[in-house]
Amino acid sequence: xxxxxxxxxxxxxxxxxxxxxxxxxxxxxxxxxxxxxxxxxxxxxxxxxxxxxxxxxxxxxxxxxxxxxxxxxxxxxxxxxxxxxxxxxxxxxxxxxxxxxxxxxxxxxxxxxxxxxxxxxxxxxxxxxxxxxxxxxxxxxxxxxxxxxxxxxxxxxxxxxxxxxxxxxxxxxxxxxxxxxxxxxxxxxxxxxxxxxxxxxxxxxxxxxxxxxxxxxxxxxxxxxxxxxxxxxxxxxxxxxxxxxxxxxxxxxxxxxxxxxxxxxxxxxxxxxxxxxxxxxxxxxxxxxxxxxxxxxxxxxxxxxxxxxxxxxxxxxxxxxxxxxxxxxxxxxxxxxxxxxxxxxxxxxxxxxxxxxxxxxxxxxxxxxxxxxxxxxxxxxxxxxxxx
Amino acid sequence: xxxxxxxxxxxxxxxxxxxxxxxxxxxxxxxxxxxxxxxxxxxxxxxxxxxxxxxxxxxxxxxxxxxxxxxxxxxxxxxxxxxxxxxxxxxxxxxxxxxxxxxxxxxxxxxxxxxxxxxxxxxxxxxxxxxxxxxxxxxxxxxxxxxxxxxxxxxxxxxxxxxxxxxxxxxxxxxxxxxxxxxxxxxxxxxxxxxxxxxxxxxxxxxxxxxxxxxxxxxxxxxxxxxxxxxxxxxxxxxxxxxxxxxxxxxxxxxxxxxxxxxxxxxxxxxxxxxxxxxxxxxxxxxxxxxxxxxxxxxxxxxxxxxxxxxxxxxxxxxxxxxxxxxxxxxxxxxxxxxxxxxxxxxxxxxxxxxxxxxxxxxxxxxxxxxxxxxxxxxxxxxxxxxxxxxxxxxxxxxxxxxxxxxxxxxxxxxxxxxxxxxxxxxxxxxxxxxxxxxxxxxxxxxxxxxxx
Numbered sequence: 001x002x003x004x005x006x007x008x009x010x011x012x013x014x015x016x017x018x019x020x021x022x023x024x025x026x027x028x029x030x031x032x033x034x035x036x037x038x039x040x041x042x043x044x045x046x047x048x049x050x051x052x053x054x055x056x057x058x059x060x061x062x063x064x065x066x067x068x069x070x071x072x073x074x075x076x077x078x079x080x081x082x083x084x085x086x087x088x089x090x091x092x093x094x095x096x097x098x099x100x101x102x103x104x105x106x107x108x109x110x111x112x113x114x115x116x117x118x119x120x121x122x123x124x125x126x127x128x129x130x131x132x133x134x135x136x137x138x139x140x141x142x143x144x145x146x147x148x149x150x151x152x153x154x155x156x157x158x159x160x161x162x163x164x165x166x167x168x169x170x171x172x173x174x175x176x177x178x179x180x181x182x183x184x185x186x187x188x189x190x191x192x193x194x195x196x197x198x199x200x201x202x203x204x205x206x207x208x209x210x211x212x213x214x215x216x217x218x219x220x221x222x223x224x225x226x227x228x229x230x231x232x233x234x235x236x237x238x239x240x241x242x243x244x245x246x247x248x249x250x251x252x253x254x255x256x257x258x259x260x261x262x263x264x265x266x267x268x269x270x271x272x273x274x275x276x277x278x279x280x281x282x283x284x285x286x287x288x289x290x291x292x293x294x295x296x297x298x299x300x301x302x303x304x305x306x307x308x309x310x311x312x313x314x315x316x317x318x319x320x321x322x323x324x325x326x327x328x329x330x331x332x333x334x335x336x337x338x339x340x341x342x343x344x345x346x347x348x349x350x351x352x353x354x355x356x357x358x359x360x361x362x363x364x365x366x367x368x369x370x371x372x373x374x375x376x377x378x379x380x381x382x383x384x385x386x387x388x
Numbered sequence: 389x390x391x392x393x394x395x396x397x398x399x400x401x402x403x404x405x406x407x408x409x410x411x412x413x414x415x416x417x418x419x420x421x422x423x424x425x426x427x428x429x430x431x432x433x434x435x436x437x438x439x440x441x442x443x444x445x446x447x448x449x450x451x452x453x454x455x456x457x458x459x460x461x462x463x464x465x466x467x468x469x470x471x472x473x474x475x476x477x478x479x480x481x482x483x484x485x486x487x488x489x490x491x492x493x494x495x496x497x498x499x500x501x502x503x504x505x506x507x508x509x510x511x512x513x514x515x516x517x518x519x520x521x522x523x524x525x526x527x528x529x530x531x532x533x534x535x536x537x538x539x540x541x542x543x544x545x546x547x548x549x550x551x552x553x554x555x556x557x558x559x560x561x562x563x564x565x566x567x568x569x570x571x572x573x574x575x576x577x578x579x580x581x582x583x584x585x586x587x588x589x590x591x592x593x594x595x596x597x598x599x600x601x602x603x604x605x606x607x608x609x610x611x612x613x614x615x616x617x618x619x620x621x622x623x624x625x626x627x628x629x630x631x632x633x634x635x636x637x638x639x640x641x642x643x644x645x646x647x648x649x650x651x652x653x654x655x656x657x658x659x660x661x662x663x664x665x666x667x668x669x670x671x672x673x674x675x676x677x678x679x680x681x682x683x684x685x686x687x688x689x690x691x692x693x694x695x696x697x698x699x700x701x702x703x704x705x706x707x708x709x710x711x712x713x714x715x716x717x718x719x720x721x722x723x724x725x726x727x728x729x730x731x732x733x734x735x736x737x738x739x740x741x742x743x744x745x746x747x748x749x750x751x752x753x754x755x756x757x758x759x760x761x762x763x764x765x766x767x768x769x770x771x772x773x774x775x776x777x778x779x780x781x782x783x784x785x786x787x788x789x790x791x792x793x794x795x796x797x798x799x800x801x802x803x804x805x806x807x808x809x810x811x812x813x814x815x816x817x818x819x820x821x822x823x824x825x826x827x828x829x830x831x832x833x834x835x836x837x838x839x840x841x
Contacts, residue, residue, distance in 0.1 A: 037520065037523040039516060039520060039523050040520065043516070136635060137606055137633060145606055146511075146606060146635075147511070147537045147540060147607050148511040148537065150540075150541070150544060171544070171548060171837070173548065183523075256516075256545070258512075258541055260512045260541075262512055262513075299517075302506050303503060303517075305504045307502075333504075333506075
């Protein structure tokens, strides 16, 4: 496979630097898109982490897990409990959230990874749905059911009390030694963690371990015949991606200290599959793009209402503005799912490799003008789809 | 093997380089939008329209999910309220509410604009949507919610962010009880009031020897309603056979209704709302519960929190069913009539109780700003606390300062046997006076928190 080509580490470093610059300047360049507000940018980062973690499993090994939201939920609940019992500092919350999700993934993976293909998907889906129902009703004392687990004034916060931090008056906010988890500072916390996670993810992609995961995807039987036991590798990939999901879940709690059971629902698991496919399965940066696009749609398109549309079309004559606005209205506001569905269909039909395939096709168009050697270019396209 | 070696060579130096680049970028990145950070200046507040010619309000309602019908009606009411505050239309309750300082020129001379969001009846989505309104659109107030779980979640967020939340349809005792917040206000009545209002009527209609079976929506509202109704009915001598929790948005309730038949109960109490209630009530009637005789009495169904929208959805099944509502469009006082008239002119049908409470909440907020002479939330809160008004459809009403709960008359209603129209589905059995549903402010515990956050 073309994916196996070794990329020079220097190139990777340049790539990391560019990515960091792009991510950290988001508050500036997202301004024209109306997306430069902390909550949405935090979501970009968090779901970016969730998606790259998912890509380690789905993109590299080809194992389609349909229950990753369970790990997201475990991460969130753990983080909120850490805020309640230990400290409002985000560090214990992140560590416990990630570790517990990892353990949870170990347990689910132990059973689910005995099967592959559709059976694996159904098993993970079943586990996630079980976790959702547990969180929703059976485990109400731990999860507070549908209302969601929330912070309270009277929470013990043992470590905070020991170090003399007392919350009087308003509820304390999660913080990193005083840097608040909400607003722009919260975004930078998420961004920093996303970049660290991405670096680890990049190293996994380039490592022999990543190569073995890819080998599992291309032919698991052949892998077996050459003397490799695939299960440990699959297990590791599954746990790592569960930990990524747990980290994302705890970050959700850091930016907004509330954990609800709907985070574990199958729709949430479906969303990360959608994100990864939309961006490009198995590509490095694709899941990040997918996360950005889906969250943008969810938050911006869903907020357009009739008044906004009428304003937008006010340049049209009155008799035309209303029908146009009501037609467009079908696709925005409460109908944003429709738009997302259409975009998803178009991408799957015309760009099966996701947005990354679109980008590499475009870059091929540009580079093609100078050169005539089509064979070389074709190879180039494949590698770039695989690598960046 | 050569690959491993390569990776081995890479790691340390490149990681150092990479992290240096990252920190550098973080430093550059960290210098901008500092002015947005909370409490950067003591007297600034979120949602301050400043010198802008308009002020924005955030309408956060369920547009999808089991409470979507209520959400759609709430949104209509909000739009109508904005029109009236801006001096468009016939003014609606602006002409009947007293005292009222709104002049029909917006709030404090600023035109009112609004943004909308979909709560999806999920706490997560609702908070994300409210955050967008606060952080991106700079709204001065957030209102809405058609579920107590969502209302409590958003209210908590608004307290943290320092933006006033005017709760829409939320009936849980917790909203202004255990989970009350300084920045949260509720005009709607609550489960405790429902219980106090309906119990005497139940005693008159069904006697004092009844065995009740509860089906309860499994979240804060259902829990507190079950608790309040259970307490109120046990007070009149009823026995509670069983209480069963059902998931929100279950759709099919048959597995919960079948056991009722053999439980020995002769009253089914449905602590459900919205589409859930429509489904559970319809299915209960289809299962023939109402044609049954148990313990020598007719089997009865009670829906403690009732609304016209639900009666509409349940159709035939709703006939003769007792329940309570906050308000009904057939009331004949001047305030209700003015509101029903302008709502009818705008949309062609009468408003629901959800629409009514949201409309009144918007006017109350606008009026409080006008009285305070500023949008600064702590000043506006002080105006709302202890505010007494009349002419909003429920008689003389008090916004109690201690828990931000409105106290007013409660209606006990019954599904009409022979409705005159599609909307004439409920008849008012009793207008329960405010004094009968009042309770001490500290009954449910909770703490309001500070004025300035």
